[in-house]
Amino acid sequence: MSFLSLTEQDREQMLETIGVDSIDELFEQIPSGVRLGRPLELERALSEPELVAHLSELAARNVDTGREVSFLGAGIYDHYVPAVVDAVLARGEFLTAYTPYQPEMSQGLLQAIFEYQTAICELTRMDVSNASGYDGTTVAADACYVAKHATGRTKVVLAETLNPQVRQVVKTYAPGFGLEVIEVPQREGTIDPDELRQAATDAACVIFQQPNFFGCLEPAPDLAAAANDAEALAVAHVDPVSLGVLEAPGAYGCALAIGEGQAAGNYQSYGGPHYGFLAARSEFIRRMPGRISGETVDIDGKRGFVLTLQTREQHIRREKATSNITTNQTLLALAGLVHLSWLGPQGLRELGETCLALSRYAKERLSDAGFELVFPERATFKEFAVRVGRPAREAIREALAAGVHPGYALGRDYAGLDDAVLVAVTEKRTTDEIDLLAEVLAA
Amino acid sequence: MKLIYEKSKPGRRASSLPQPGLPPAEVPEELRRSSPPRLPEISEPELVRHFTALADRTFGVDTGFYPLGSCTMKHNPRVNERVVGLPGFRDLHPLQEEDASQGALELMWRLQEILAEVVGLPAVSLQPAAGSQGELTGLLLMRAYFADRGEGHERREIVIPDTAHGTNPASVTMAGYEAVGVKTDFRGNVDLDDLREKVGPQTAGLMLTNPSTLGLFDEGIEEITKIFHEAGALMYYDGANLNAICGIARPGDFGFDIVHFNLHKTFSQPHGGGGPGGGPIAVRERLEPFLPVPAVVREGDAFRLDYERPKTIGKVRGFCGPFGVFVRSYAYIRSYGPALKEMSEVAVLNANYLLARLRDAYELPFDRHCMHEFVLSGRRLKREHGVTTLDVAKRLMDYRFHPPTIYFPLIVPEALMIEPTETEPKETLDAFADAMLAIAREAAEHSELLKEAPHVRPVKRLDEVRAAKRPILRYLFGEHDEPEGSDEPRELEAQKGA
Numbered sequence: 001m002s003f004l005s006l007t008e009q010d011r012e013q014m015l016e017t018i019g020v021d022s023i024d025e026l027f028e029q030i031p032s033g034v035r036l037g038r039p040l041e042l043e044r045a046l047s048e049p050e051l052v053a054h055l056s057e058l059a060a061r062n063v064d065t066g067r068e069v070s071f072l073g074a075g076i077y078d079h080y081v082p083a084v085v086d087a088v089l090a091r092g093e094f095l096t097a098y099t100p101y102q103p104e105m106s107q108g109l110l111q112a113i114f115e116y117q118t119a120i121c122e123l124t125r126m127d128v129s130n131a132s133g134y135d136g137t138t139v140a141a142d143a144c145y146v147a148k149h150a151t152g153r154t155k156v157v158l159a160e161t162l163n164p165q166v167r168q169v170v171k172t173y174a175p176g177f178g179l180e181v182i183e184v185p186q187r188e189g190t191i192d193p194d195e196l197r198q199a200a201t202d203a204a205c206v207i208f209q210q211p212n213f214f215g216c217l218e219p220a221p222d223l224a225a226a227a228n229d230a231e232a233l234a235v236a237h238v239d240p241v242s243l244g245v246l247e248a249p250g251a252y253g254c255a256l257a258i259g260e261g262q263a264a265g266n267y268q269s270y271g272g273p274h275y276g277f278l279a280a281r282s283e284f285i286r287r288m289p290g291r292i293s294g295e296t297v298d299i300d301g302k303r304g305f306v307l308t309l310q311t312r313e314q315h316i317r318r319e320k321a322t323s324n325i326t327t328n329q330t331l332l333a334l335a336g337l338v339h340l341s342w343l344g345p346q347g348l349r350e351l352g353e354t355c356l357a358l359s360r361y362a363k364e365r366l367s368d369a370g371f372e373l374v375f376p377e378r379a380t381f382k383e384f385a386v387r388v389g390r391p392a393r394e395a396i397r398e399a400l401a402a403g404v405h406p407g408y409a410l411g412r413d414y415a416g417l418d419d420a421v422l423v424a425v426t427e428k429r430t431t432d433e434i435d436l437l438a439e440v441l442a443a
Numbered sequence: 444m445k446l447i448y449e450k451s452k453p454g455r456r457a458s459s460l461p462q463p464g465l466p467p468a469e470v471p472e473e474l475r476r477s478s479p480p481r482l483p484e485i486s487e488p489e490l491v492r493h494f495t496a497l498a499d500r501t502f503g504v505d506t507g508f509y510p511l512g513s514c515t516m517k518h519n520p521r522v523n524e525r526v527v528g529l530p531g532f533r534d535l536h537p538l539q540e541e542d543a544s545q546g547a548l549e550l551m552w553r554l555q556e557i558l559a560e561v562v563g564l565p566a567v568s569l570q571p572a573a574g575s576q577g578e579l580t581g582l583l584l585m586r587a588y589f590a591d592r593g594e595g596h597e598r599r600e601i602v603i604p605d606t607a608h609g610t611n612p613a614s615v616t617m618a619g620y621e622a623v624g625v626k627t628d629f630r631g632n633v634d635l636d637d638l639r640e641k642v643g644p645q646t647a648g649l650m651l652t653n654p655s656t657l658g659l660f661d662e663g664i665e666e667i668t669k670i671f672h673e674a675g676a677l678m679y680y681d682g683a684n685l686n687a688i689c690g691i692a693r694p695g696d697f698g699f700d701i702v703h704f705n706l707h708k709t710f711s712q713p714h715g716g717g718g719p720g721g722g723p724i725a726v727r728e729r730l731e732p733f734l735p736v737p738a739v740v741r742e743g744d745a746f747r748l749d750y751e752r753p754k755t756i757g758k759v760r761g762f763c764g765p766f767g768v769f770v771r772s773y774a775y776i777r778s779y780g781p782a783l784k785e786m787s788e789v790a791v792l793n794a795n796y797l798l799a800r801l802r803d804a805y806e807l808p809f810d811r812h813c814m815h816e817f818v819l820s821g822r823r824l825k826r827e828h829g830v831t832t833l834d835v836a837k838r839l840m841d842y843r844f845h846p847p848t849i850y851f852p853l854i855v856p857e858a859l860m861i862e863p864t865e866t867e868p869k870e871t872l873d874a875f876a877d878a879m880l881a882i883a884r885e886a887a888e889h890s891e892l893l894k895e896a897p898h899v900r901p902v903k904r905l906d907e908v909r910a911a912k913r914p915i916l917r918y919l920f921g922e923h924d925e926p927e928g929s930d931e932p933r934e935l936e937a938q939k940g941a
Binding site: 027055063097131308331345359360428430 | 446455465466469475484493495496500503506520532533535537547550561662692713714716718721770784845846867901906910
């Protein structure tokens, strides 16, 4: 392999400087009883061309969204990623930097994080954002931890219309946090504010999703008000690309706004790496998990940026830290910043309007073709649930044979929806492709 | 330089989007956005220049030597970026049908097999997003395991050496356990007498980094294992320093039950300025039933996702984990094959060479050969010349090096933790050693050069106290009163034409 830089002569000179005869001597501190004593049983090394051939062969056995007409969403979306995102992320300075512990070495990176935090605060109308979390699931667990410590309460309430994977991750973290998790069932595709208010009694927080997992628009201001009535923190899980047309959580009384960032700037990449975002009102600044970049000045008074409020973090506070998070998703969050800057406020609104218009067209076409919407009374954004008149898995298989992926089989997560498909329509889909979807499903 | 928001001008934009020509669809009024987000309004040429300027003000491994201890800042092969960009990986939806994602599933299965072999433990979950999430996952596995055995209420404590990364105790708290500290002895090993006092029926497990953050392999590891196994407790291996021992020794062989990998350290996923990372875990058979779902399994020539694990702790992250990270790390390991051992050997050789060159000018708290990294103390420079380790670190920037990790581990005063990695040539190591020796001389002769450093970066030393006391965490668009004195620097910057 070609990633090592020492010649034989280098090695000899170095061993001599160290004062040992062989590299093995350096390993004598490892007790002989615990050494492996045989070569690792790994396949032979591949040269670079062989490696590319091998991985190309593996990649070719996947059907990516460029090889079918895909309406698959359910949390990860086939939105367009602009070329400038690839160009910026290919810069080795960003790609190969570590967490900016030494701010004078990393002013560009720290400024980018500060700009990202600003973009997230603008999208959500919150006061503070961290530098990113792992993904849209773990930021929900982070929010619960913030809420537990902010309220001293030990119950969290999740909407059943919150992405099932998000709920599953919260439930996995909950025993360690000492939290009880309860769920509020959906009523005709959304959450009933009165029911939520009841459930929120003595809760640390309430997490709902806007648009929700079914694509439906929740009565989000009423849900936030219901949480606030019970003095539970209202947490909205939002889609960043919806926030040009949908109201920001900060404008309807939420304490925290969280979400999966993938739709803004990241490829689908079989589920990761992506970034999760977490933003809050200013009163929670010192309870925030994760890295935060802050503005300051150097000794000449010139503006600069540093990782700040580090006394919250594990490397200072250890067992009393607000989170154990260390590695985050900075590069993916940078992609988000570039994408959002490329869009600008105008582009973000247009993107939202296009998703709205195309998904309405898709609902109409499918209705015309004789399919019944699962929640016909609900407004939606870019995704909606439709009954396909037979087991959804069967319908999906048949459509795939015609080169169309109609979407996600909701029966995997929800009882009584075995015949329902969750259809996602991004700006990359065309009316022709939607016509094809209706045709294929009806065939 | 200006923020992108300060370059914004109403009416500019970079994006062009499809216009499907459909009638507009309205959002119900009470749910409609009331005022637009103030995202930058900027053209594409200016967008590209802005981020290029930010890149110019950022230092990566591609820029130069980055000996950040415990972070394993090795070269990131570019072929890995090429393969991760193949459309079959990049544009694959995580909920794609299993028979239409066989290549992805096979890659994950192969990576699991490789990781199992490298650490000597049979069952792997790739799901955790980073090392610290691997830790939390491992601790949740311990909880589930002991609960399953009816010992959950009794075993409440996790033993952690005083050299541990801060993530260990933070993860312990998040898992609902209590952290119990154990001391380090005069050789840099875990103090066995102290350890024996701390371990008992209340102990759920140990978290150990080995080699430790001192860069030393614990010589008492066999005895440590005995103590924990006799107590019926589990052993967790923090894989942050796995780069030292690949192909040489395996945590599973020396008694560990759970191991996490840092794919962004040992297996060359680029750190991306803080992430992404990957924190897979490998476990012994008895812990396998508790691993996160889905598991990637092989059935004949096909691969599938198995959700039917009744004892699973659940999910710690969406889908199967950070797949793009798996592609890069798999490619990296396949580039080495069994010669992964040479990777670790050279990492250890490079570290010992640097140590040999620096040991006389700086203090070495534990006088032993090191593994892949070592810790020096700047205590003497502080005592004799009033120069701190922070000053040394900042002065290194003037020599165009990224500083090492400083003030960690906590048990070494004025610590400098140096990890050169295997990919650096001897010339770079020599240039760094020469710089460190020159700085030690400067400390004696021109200490102001250190105290005022850095001199060549875009900013001088930054006021971190002020940043924390009066936090400004986003651009305020001039709408609020800013904390006192904060407009002054902007004027200064403007005068300099920056």
